[in-house]
Amino acid sequence: MAELTPKERMQIPRQKMPEQDPLQRRCNFSEVALGFTEELAQKEADRCIQCKKPVCIEGCPVEVPIPEFIKAVREGNLKEAARIMKTKNNLPAICGRVCPQETQCEIRCVLGKKGEPVAIGRLERYVGDFELAKKTVPVVQAPDTGKKAAIVGAGPAGLTCAVDMALLGHKVTVFESLQSPGGVLVYGIPEFRLPKKMVNDEILYAAQCLGIRICVDHVIGRAFTIDELLTEHDAVFMGTGAGLPSFMRIPGINYNGVMSANEFLTRVNLMKGYLFPEFDTPAKVGRRVAVIGAGNVAMDSARCSQRLQALEAKRTGEKPGEVHIVYRRSPAEVPARAEEVHHAEEEGIIFDFLTNPTEILGDENGGVKGMRCIRMELGEPDESGRRRPVPIKGSEFVMDMETVIFALGTSPNPLVFVDALDLQRTKHGTVVADPKVGRTTKFRVWAGGDVVTGAATVIEAMGAGKAAAADMHKFLAGGAPLKELEASWAGAVAQPT
């Protein structure tokens, strides 16, 4: 077959990924997006015009050689595609599913200027799934350096850092407070977006190949401290995330049925509450659910709520309930990924924009019966550049609700910093760290991911873990006396903004 011209490539439409039907999937926890077939993948790969200066790579926090791996897919050489992918990203099956490609690599794709960009994320997922099933890429690990690194937190940042450090020949131990590694990938992101078996396989495979020790049930700040880790390790990376939930400061937040998205999602995902009573942890919502916020976590909470309602309706034979997303700004400011919003809409989630709760109303038994809200309008732009929502006087009204889930963002868990007073933090509770390499104010301690940036994306955390690993390696391999290193350390730290 003759090679296609760029013009011909650009005429191929962007390939859709098969998905479960919305009416069917809103009643189960199985994966929504089913992945490309070989044919679809090849066709999509054919669309890439192999730019000489691939700007898509600039949008990738871990700099995956995007055109190269797509070329290998086009040629039907998936082993090669996987090898190229894994030079930069060890968790492609995960990233292919949860990365916001539309704001990172795909937004830069030149095809997007006139039409639709190459579906880089879907191709990444295709390659990641192939590699996960076939395990073709040999792991080449550098010889043992004799240095030891401790990684705190087995989420995206910590695991990426751990894998890179182990590849470079360092002895790595990961400390995780929950019962299984994965962080937000296991407690936060639902099964229908990211199957847990896959997370587990991809993480454990990487860990096993590289001799990484993962210690679960180890709670930093209580069972051990950073200072203790520093006595037994040469370097410490903190990828402890942003696990502390926020509640609105309005009356009624302690009524039964009010919860944080963290609690709700942890019950559903990590503890498999949707399989109660086969699993012991119950997860339940009422017939009318309000999720406050419109980020990815809010979409996840809303869609999990709806699935729980559907399972309950199946059991009782009644009509399933309603799930509302209540957001104080307008559709234009919604921070969630476009695909997540689209999926939520398809599944029948109701969006109440420019609406803000002012009070949660309880019944005589301490349960939620409603939510007093006020209508908002957009005023002048605020510090974030978005137009500030302003309450409209006299527009209060009551929504009947049985469950209210707060998905308002999270901040780092203060527990992490017990006995680590020399670790400088910002007023938001995040760790002060060099934005490029992750060095903190504490000698031999690096940090990256949500603990530094506040709640952000999986791939940004992975990028930070990767950058920190490179710097930790440089530091450990330098061979300069410790005293000298300590003297030069402070200079590497950025001041809080």
Added chain:
Amino acid sequence: MYKILRKEVLSDIIKLMVVEAPQVARKARAGQFVIVRIGENGERIPLTVADFDRRAGAVTIIFQEVGKSTMHMGSLKEGDGFSTFAGPLGHPTEIGKYGAVICVGGGVGIAPVYPIARALREAGNEVISIIGARSKNLLFWEEKMRSVSSELIVCTDDGTCGRKALVTEPLKELLEMRGKDFSRIWAIGPAVMMKFTAQTTQPYKIPTIVSLNTIMVDGTGMCGGCRVLLDDGAKFVCVDGPEFDAHKVDWKSLLSRLGFYRAEERQAVERWKHKCALDSAAASGSVRNG
């Protein structure tokens, strides 16, 4: 797996287990708790540390079989183990030299009160302890409590052991007699007992500390399900507690939140009992059809 080194049956429904968990034992202090989980399908439940042995790397827990998980735990044997045994969590009790103190333990709450009373005694305090339960068969550690107290008052609701009284009765008498002497009171037990203890001590304005056992998932500050309303706003029991000033707690809200999953708890218990019945029928070879 965290192995059960020793199991002791304190009563039909109260069991003691010594569990191998060196990383918990290393740091554990009176007043802290652990999160335990049985098997891959298990829920994470908080249990207060009843004792610990740093050298042996072991932690003692005591629990009452009230729900499916604790019933399941009660059926485990020495040599079995837990899938999760994470901790120590929460703040330890602030032990100081306060002078004269009272330690009140109700039911299974006697277990967490013991290490606190012991530490207070070791710090040079005069410790008067009151322990109580519904009935004699639910009382335990009387001798241990006596050994760390200058005076021990035992009471049961039905009078089968010690005084026939609720723990608040001897407490009130003590306070009437020499209320000014006491600088602090600890009370641990069922939420209702702690609530009434708080009411009893309130008029005397003696700082009263309770250890709350709210519903938790992770136990590390992540879910906020354990939040409790105090005078000055909501706090997380897992990271801000588990001990709080009893006079500041909104008991009505606390009691209501404890009951949120009652229907599911009941369902799980029935399912467990059914499974146990089938298992024992199968074991005795007398499985009937239907």
